[in-house]
Amino acid sequence: MRVVVRDGDDGGLLGDGRAVDLRAEGVDAEAVRAAVRGESTALIVDCPSPSRWWERLGSPGDGTDPLDRVVAAARSRGHHPAVERELAAAERALRSLSxxxxxxxxxxxxxxxxxxxxxxxxxxxxxxxxxxxxxxxxxxxxxxxxxxxxxxxxxxxxxxxxxxxxxxxxxxxxxxxxxxxxxxxxxxRLQDRVANRRRDARRALATEVSEAFDDAVDAVPGEATLSTDPLGIVGCEVTAALAAARIADLDAPVVDTTDRFDSVAAAANSLGVPVVRV
Amino acid sequence: MLLVVTYSRDARTSLRNVCRSHEAATVRQFGRAALLADTEFGAFLALRLREKHGDDVQIERTRPLNEYESVPESIREAATAYEAREQPSTPYAKFATGTDHPDPAAMQGREL
CATH class of the missing domain: 1.10.287 (Helix Hairpins)
Incomplete structure (x- = not known):
């Protein structure tokens, strides 16, 4: 996948390829994110539409909970733990309760x-x-x-x-x-059941990708460990975010603001997806 | 004492926080319910919870039971006799049949 970034006003090319460095262009991360979503006219980013997990995974270092990222990464890879059916049933019952x-x-x-x-x-x-x-x-x-x-x-x-x-x-x-x-x-009782099933589902999803996550941590800068019991991430949040982005199926480019890579090309290689550096 | 029972996760969390912060006013805490002291401060805490969570907070006023004052002797005797029964599997209704002990339906129909 190649990404082409153009100025929305004059159509001028700002960068293209799998690794696009926009640091010299004075573009901020939010503008790039809006452009990826197709919600911007000031900036145009030509890329496939982001998967629904991109919002949580596409911007390492934006403060999203690292565990949420890992769970989203597992979902992006198509994992559906069995407990999700019970979760859905409990959520339905809760909604229908008056x-x-x-x-x-x-x-x-x-x-x-x-x-x-x-x-x-x-x-x-x-x-x-x-x-x-x-x-x-x-x-x-x-x-x-x-x-x-x-x-x-x-x-x-x-x-x-x-x-x-x-x-x-x-x-x-x-x-x-x-x-x-x-x-x-x-x-x-239903609220408690929903909370418990949600926790079970998150644990199951994290467990599904825990090996892939460990491997991904080795491929990105920094240290982080995923624990499934108790469920949590120990170590560097940014590392965890980068590892989650690496294992996820994102379609659209990662918007990198982390300063963790020597170059944007290194970031794209390490994450396995196109990267727009701002 | 003031019995506070909660009916939502948020209300339960608030109650736990209140009990943790005000140990002196908390007589006992059980999961999603608590007994607060029968003081103006206990009432203040309970009413704050109701103000915040509305119908998800139930407040009752409790008092210790003095059975010698409020429970007829026949009931007290029946309880003592039933707990001393020889056959643990005998249900109370059967136990009471043919004795002077009150039958359960009659007890249910009479207020204390």
Whole structure:
């Protein structure tokens, strides 16, 4: 595969071949990436369309997690671990799960308010009763005190009715919330299953390419080791990124910003794909 | 105490972080649930979790059970007698038949 890089404005040739060095052209990595994707008019890069794994693998040193790169490299080579079917099933089940939102906040507040109101009115009734009692004992006019007691008693009775209604509403809301939690419980189990299967799939993919990865590390500058248990990469992230790019099936060129190679030709040889150096 | 139960991975992670950062307010932590102290601070932590994760956080208030205060004697005796049964394979319903011990359905229908 050859890569041809042209200026988008005047069509001038900036470089071509398997190893293109654009350092003198003042082009940045993002511009080249956009051009590879075919999303740029300022810069034209003629190359096959990148595979779907290129985004994760085509730019060593861009901060992508090294393990993500190795996993993507394994996928680009067509590996499909059996656990991916279970993962897909769990993801489907998770998507199809609907969770009812039950807001019990209003019923809790109503219940608390109703309880407070009943307490307050009980005290008011007691006070009104005491006042009536003492006016009777004094032989004073009780008309007003009786009316006040009757009024307080009526309001207490209304408040008690409201309290019962609030309790019933709260109980019903709590029952609905409890039922809705069953679905949330199922969702949590599915979320855990998806996470576990995803981890298993990543481990299986990394295991598939672990020998190829070790060989690739020998062919690129630096040191890195892929461990499958615990799953992780020890050593230099850039080395791991270069090794992952070497074992991957990328179609499109690697955009190299790493300074790890003596020349862009050496980079293209080492990675086994065309390289655009910026 | 305040029982906090979580129903999502994010809520569970938050709860674990809260328990780790506030050991004094954490009475016990079990996986995705925890018992927080029955203090204003315990409530503050629990409400923060609910504020952040909504219905994925359930908060209940618990209290220790004093069976001598709240559980009828017949129930306590039935539990003691059943755990002392001779045949470990006898289900409780069968064990209770023909005795003074309460039957399970009757117990289920009566609130404590």
């Amino acid at each position: 969770i009812e939102a039950v807001d019990t906040d209003p019923t809790r507040r109503r219940l608390a308010d109703a309880g407070t109101e009943v307490e307050r009115l009980r005290e008011e009734v007691a006070t009104a009763r005491g006042r009536l009692q003492s006016r009777r004992e004094m032989g004073a006019d009780t008309t007003e005190a009786e009316a006040a007691l009757a009024d307080a008693t009526r309001r207490l009775s209304e408040a008690e009715t409201e309290l019962v209604a609030a309790e019933q509403a709260h109980d019903a809301a709590q029952r609905r919330a409890r039922e809705a939690r069953e679905a949330r419980e199922r969702r949590l």
